[in-house]
Amino acid sequence: MTDDESPGLGLDLPELPERPNDEAHYRVLARKYRPQTFAELIGQDAMVKTLGNAIERGRIAHAFLLTGVRGVGKTSTARLVAKALNCIGPDGHGGPTIEPCGVCEPCRAIAEGRHIDVIEMDAASHTGVDDVREIIEAVRYASVSARYKIYIIDEVHMLSKSAFNALLKTLEEPPAHVKFLFATTEVGKVPVTVLSRCQRFDLRRIPAEKLAEHFAWVAAAENVEVEPEALHAIARAAEGSARDGLSILDQAIAHGEGKVTAEQVRDMLGQADRGRIRRLLETLLTGDLAATLEQLDEAHALGIEPGSLLRGLMESMHAVTRAKAGAKADMLQSAEEREHSAELAGRLGWGSLHRLWQLLLKGLEDVRIAPDPHEAATMALLRLIHAADMPDPSALAAMLSGGGTSVAAPAAPSATAPPGAKASVPTDYPSLVDAVEKQGKQLLGVQLRDHVGLVSFEPGELVLKPLKPLGPEFPRELAAAAKAATGQNWQVRLTDEGGSPSLQQQEVMAEERMRSAVLEEQNVRALLDEFPDATLESIDRKEA
The missing domain is CATH 3.40.50.300 (P-loop containing nucleotide triphosphate hydrolases)
Structure with missing residues (x-):
């Protein structure tokens, strides 16, 4: 038998596959x-x-x-x-x-x-x-x-x-x-x-903007074209983890065909695009039930996870809240997203923002534990629309204390007046606060709602009691903002005497009074006596 011949019975042995060496073996x-x-x-x-x-x-x-x-x-x-x-x-x-x-x-x-x-x-x-x-x-x-x-x-x-x-x-x-x-x-x-x-x-979570820069460098080193919006989407999904983000980028490169687009990344992760989230949020705020359900069903048909949709809405609400508080905008937000957040910040009050956030948070938990997440998301958004029609706690308290007097529900949020429109002089302090906030003075709005108590209000004259440090320029800045909002000169004076609770404190007290009134109602007491473990989670306006 020669060296070229096989041993044994002379059968041809199968060729063994080559073992991958370190150079040929792909590394993630x-x-x-x-x-x-x-x-x-x-x-x-x-x-x-x-x-x-x-x-x-x-x-x-x-x-x-x-x-x-x-x-x-x-x-x-x-x-x-x-x-x-x-x-x-x-x-x-x-x-x-x-x-x-x-x-x-x-x-x-x-x-x-x-x-x-x-x-x-x-x-x-x-x-x-x-x-x-x-x-x-x-x-x-x-x-x-x-x-x-x-x-x-x-x-x-x-x-x-x-x-x-x-x-x-x-x-x-x-x-x-x-x-x-x-x-x-x-x-x-x-x-x-x-x-x-x-x-x-x-070791800190890595900021999303740094992750996006790092992923862009990796994509260039791999000779792969990746859209900037796709990089931002991957950076957000990574949640501060470079390894998670690189794994997603690896998957996105394999998912695409030589180029990674934002749409491919969203499809791969089951995410909704930012434009879809903005349209859904606008529809929710207008109270259009049919359009909301249609958009939700459309997202479901596209394979977008209900939890991802609600998280997107929560991200938008968080951006609106930051804009209302005057915080710096997220660097990963597009100019369109920043404008949308600023516009909603001028339309929505603090009470509405807090209520919407809590309802979205509750809806996200329902989606997580529900047998059918899509159904849970549907019910969560319907609750959101219903809550948007409810008056604020102070109005409900007034209705209850008035022995059932009807209180009209507030109109749906509307856009701010166009530039050049004639400003009207507010007739009360809350109206002045709203007018100042609509001028884009979110920080002043926070101070007026949370940091001062009203001593006296007259058109053109305002006396306030500081409840927290305000800074030496507060009266001058408020007078200028009030003039810009109303077209009228204002005198602002601070005093340490008298003063009512802040608007935020009044909202809390009104809500507590409302809850107490509902809990003292005969049918509610009977229900709680029958079910001792039950708690009052929310109050339906019509039932109240």
Whole structure:
């Protein structure tokens, strides 16, 4: 038999498939773009600066605890610290540095996970005291080739109580050549006795704008065209986690055909586009039941998750609330979204915003636990429309205290008056506050509603009692805003005497009076006596 012939019965053996080598084997983006230097670690500048100062001054702790949400770089940071402490530089004579060279043998071995003196352990699968006992025995021996023997324990909170107790003495007084690096997502489960022996670093969620910039850089490195709106959608979905975002980007690249669009990303994640969310919110605020159900059914037919739809509405309401409070707009919002938020902020009062937010939050929980999420979302939006027709708590309290006097429901929110329209002089203090807010003075509106009590009100003259610090320019700014809103000169004076509760306090008191009145009603008392565990969640206007 020659070398070319097969042994045995002379049958042809199947060709074995080639094993993928490291060069041919595809590496997911989350691994391929794992930070290799502290400069590549995004969103953790404060921690990097502290570590750099400690290394430069030789004040290196014997144990570090890295905590934060998933995917912010805890394990990557631990490996970078190991490289920083063991780097010897390209010439072999370097010392600990915050900028490891990445080319010396210790740096390359640690990056490839093969350094004999850098031991990584997953506490999720090594929870017992025997696993910790092996560490305790091994720390007595000096490192083989590195400057420091380093133990990286991931998800350290999963160690058992006995394992933690066994580690305490060694953790408090380890040999000079040993460093411990712990990583955990649930720092609350780590015993205080362990926390007190470690230098703790809280890794922050990475801001969405930084994630979008990072994903754009990765896409360029991969020669993939990604729409800016798609990058923003991925950054939002990542929720501060670089690893989660890179995984979504990886999936989006595979989902597309050479180009990643925002529509593809939304389809892949089951999300609604921002324009759809804005249209649905406008329809809800107008109280159009049929159009709301039609838009909800259309989103369901497109495969948009009901929970995602409600979360989108909550994001919009949050943006409106921030705009009303005068906060800086989200950098990831488009100009159209910012204009829409500002416009709604001028139309909706604080009471309406709070009520809508609470109803959306309750609806999101209903969607999560309901057997049919679509049905739960439908009922949640119908509740939202019904609540929009209800008067505010003070009006309900007036109705109840008036013995059933009819109170007209407020009209649906309408757009602010067009520029150039003649302003009308308010006849009471709440009307003046509304007029000032419609001028875009949201911060003044917050102060007028929450931070002052009314002493006296006359057209052109206002006396207020500060309930919180207002600043020396408050009277002048309010007088200017009131003139711009009404076309009339105003005198604003502050005093420490008299004064009614703030409008916000009055709303709270009115709501409490309303609840008390309803709870004292005979039928309601009988119902609560029959069902002691029942609580009053909301009040229907017609029933009240």
